[in-house]
Each structure stands twice: as C-alpha cells, then as structure tokens.
Amino acid sequence: MTSxxxxxxxxxxxxxxxxxxxxxxxRERHDKPAxxxxxxxxGLSSALFSVMSMAIGTTGVGARAILRSGNNVHSLTxxxxxxxxxxxxxxxxxxxxxxxxxxxxxxxxVLVLLxxxxxxxxxxxxxx
Numbered sequence: 001m002t003s004x005x006x007x008x009x010x011x012x013x014x015x016x017x018x019x020x021x022x023x024x025x026x027r028e029r030h031d032k033p034a035x036x037x038x039x040x041x042x043g044l045s046s047a048l049f050s051v052m053s054m055a056i057g058t059t060g061v062g063a064r065a066i067l068r069s070g071n072n073v074h075s076l077t078x079x080x081x082x083x084x085x086x087x088x089x090x091x092x093x094x095x096x097x098x099x100x101x102x103x104x105x106x107x108x109x110v111l112v113l114l115x116x117x118x119x120x121x122x123x124x125x126x127x128x
Contacts, residue, residue, distance in 0.1 A: 016047035041080030
C-alpha cells in the first residue's frame with residue numbers, strides 16, 4: 001500500500017464497521033430486511049474497496065445476489081458477504097495480506113457473533 005499505514009487502514013476499516021453497525025442497528029430496530037450484519041458488511045467492503053483502489057489504482061466491481069419474492073427480500077447478507085469477499089480477494093491479489101486478514105476477521109465477527117446481538121434486539125423489540 002502506498003502512503004497509508006497498516007494501523008490507519010485498520011482504523012478506516014474499524015470506523016466503517018462501527019458506522020455500518022450504527023445504521024444497521026437502526027434498520028434492525030425497525031425490522032428492515034437489510035439489518036445489522038448486512039450494513040456492516042456493505043460498509044466494510046466499500047471501505048476495503050476504497051482503500052485497495054487507492055493503493056493499486058483500480059476500482060472494484062460488486063456482485064448482485066439479492067433475491068426478491070413478492071414484498072420479501074432475501075439473501076442480503078449473502079450478497080454483502082460476496083461483496084466483502086470480493087474486496088478481500090482484491091486486497092489479497094494486491095499483496096495487502098494484513099488488510100485482507102483483518103477484513104476477513106471482521107467479516108467473521110459480523111457473521112458469527114452479531115447474530116446474537118440481532119436476537120437480543122428482536123427480543124427487546126418483542127417486549128414492547
């Protein structure tokens with residue numbers, strides 16, 4: 001990576017995680033299909049694409065995997081996971097191994113640990 005240090009990249013990714021999470025919590029609170037994990041993964045992958053495109057001088061391309069069935073939207077987290085994996089692949093291909101590993105770790109936290117938080121939000125919402 002050119003003039004951006006690894007701690008600065010991690011700080012950017014972490015901020016994208018937090019900001020995506022704040023927006024995702026708001027969406028989760030209102031029972032919207034794109035909730036906590038989806039918004040975090042989108043924010044994280046967008047930040048990673050930005051960092052990597054600045055580092056290697058190209059832009060990334062996303063994936064389209066959102067499915068619709070009537071008024072129901074499905075596979076948002078899957079689509080966001082595809083997007084973040086594409087960004088992680090881009091980072092790996094550019095030789096930014098630390099960034100790729102950090103991003104994969106954050107994505108796994110989102111996918112494995114945040115469902116617990118989502119369930120707590122749902123339970124709290126059901127209590128009102």
